[in-house]
Amino acid sequence: MYSKCGSIGEAKKLYDGYRGTGFQLLAVSNSMISGFSSNNHNIPALNLLSKIHRSGLVLDEFTLSSGLKVCSKLQNLRFGIQMHGIIVVYGYHLDHIVESVLVDLYLNCGSFNKAMAIFTGLPHKDVVTWCGFISGCIQYGLNHSAFYLFKVMLELGIKPDHFVLSSVLKSCSNLAGSPHSHGKQIHGYTVKKGFEIESAMTTSLIDMYSKCGEIDSSLTLFRAANGVLDTLCWTAIIAGCGQNGKEEEAIGYFGEMLSSGVQDRK
Template sequence: MSEAENLFLQIPTPDVFSFNTIINGFARINNAKALYYVRNMHKECFKLDHFTLSGVLRTCGILKESEMGEQVHSYIIRCGYDGSLYTGPSLVHMYGNCGQVDLAMKLFEDYSIGKWSTPGRLLLLNSMLSVFASNGYNIHALHLISKIHSTEVMLDSFTLSITLKICINMNAVRIGLQVHGLIITTGHHVDVVVGSVLVDQYAKFGSLEEALKIFSGLPQKDLISWTCLITSCVERGSNQLAFSLFREMMSLNCEVDHFVVSIISKACAAISWLQGGEQLHALCTKGGFEMENATLTSLIDLYSKCGGIEDALKLFCNAPEKDTICWTGIIAGCGYNGRTDEAIQLFHKMLESKEEQPNEITFLGILSACKHAGLVREATTFFEVMQQKLGLKPSMDHYCCMVDILGRAGLFDEALQLISNMPCEAEETIWNSMLGSAMIHENIDIGKLALLHLHMICREKASGYVSLSKVYASLNQWEGSAHMRELAFGVNMKEPGKSWTELRN
């Protein structure tokens, strides 16, 4: 597009065709320059046509430029283009992307009254369907799909793909199976896009075997279909299967991008496979996307979790741009590799840079680093900075981390004070942490208190009684230890199962 723009700027007197070409070129890549050139076109007193307006509306929707979208809508009404094959669906889509779903629905209802050709009507229906799906109006979307299916309008690959994605979002297994049947009867099962979403659906529903079966039956396997299946395998913990698929993908000379590499790097990190991570790093360097933010962060995380913290630090230092995710990854990596001092130094550098501010996950990483090193004062300071200076609200994970730090240091009064000041009720993890700290310091009173809360939260778990039994035993209080063992045994006792006949009797 930069070369196209340079050529456009050399035209002495651009006409409508050249303006439309440059505008739609930038619109296709969702670049705001499309809006800049449409303003220039309007200033030059050229009349904007259907092609110009549809591209501009698409860009306004993607970039959430609702104000300009409304101006374009006014222009469309003045010129009499309202409700045409090109501008009608584009307007519905634009308002939906800008979050104005009610207005998109009103336009859709108004346009539906008019006389549309079959392709035009499907285009309008698909635009509304896309708005519902992207804004989480899943039930509305299903009603619209049912309405489309009951008419004579033939569903296309876009309609079916969106429908499958809605089924995934709602975890609607039964409806997903029905849509699959419809896809087969309409012959869309050979479509690459529909097939890729089908693979994703079955994998998300937990049926990797069915996903693999559909994948193997696809006449063409593009990057999206490979990535969907590999991603699902990693999410399900089937890392070896993900590696096998990735190797097959490479052997077929399929295109590889930074996204699929990031997914495979997560699989390497999950099983601490450093050699595989190094090979993946070499692939990134060869492919030229080593320094892309998503790939870089994944590699830093991979090396950190595989014990290669030096390589992770080297990657971080050489990064041309460091976003919050990148900073968070290296800080957390230093923390769980025992490099607490470096984690704290990096955190301070991040604060001083003022380019990228730490978020809740960054603070969880630095607090975890302090926990591993037993740094109470530093952790308390960071916890205060998080709330007072940056205005971030601690989650249950942050509180649990702080309670663990204070408890391990034997500061039980401070830990209990923190628990009482929490905006919500303490969960099982916090009281388990207090029970663990009580065991370390052989504090029966705190152990009893923690066990009391654990008993109220989860009555069917015996682990707390066993832990407190060990505390009694360490203090040679054998009666208390035996009593806790009896309680643990009582919790583990379950009523024998009964048959349906016995229940009726």
């Protein structure tokens, strides 16, 4: 509670005064590590994790996941590799949650081949694992890899949600070659699956077509989306018009947005 309220000092006082042992101490230590991490006290989090490990306590998946997230934030690959070794020793290398965080660590540290090797070796990859890896690729600029994995995901019959579809659309404008053709493929899929009614989906499509220079397609989508126009959707079309030499239209849409009162909607 203190950690989530930003009072990390009070949380640390409680932790220092705790006299439990064994599993109870590990559970409280996990909370303290998580508290440090969520408040960007990353070095104290790693120091505490090292202290727990040296004490002989057997770390669990919560400790390991928190430690990996801290290493990822710091882009500390050296400590992350040490954590990876501990994960294998403790037998958590088959835990899809721990391994997903480990994949994110290697991605964040620029070790794509290592991340891919771990991801490929996971015995059970659910939609969350797939979406997490694809989103990670996009986040770190690996757009071609993200689109390739997205196609593999579909071929395996794993259905993406509108969040990952939006993420992949954002990467299409950064692809070399014919980015709009990749975006159109995803557009077709969203229509087929009924995702086009989602506001986030409409916004991502408008943004993709605008960045690919197809502002007319963006305008068509925007005009057809009367029921799902939120602030982000208006912003996408205004920015798209500005980027494609339609400054007067951009100003006109800005005025329409203000007149519609959309800025007051929840």
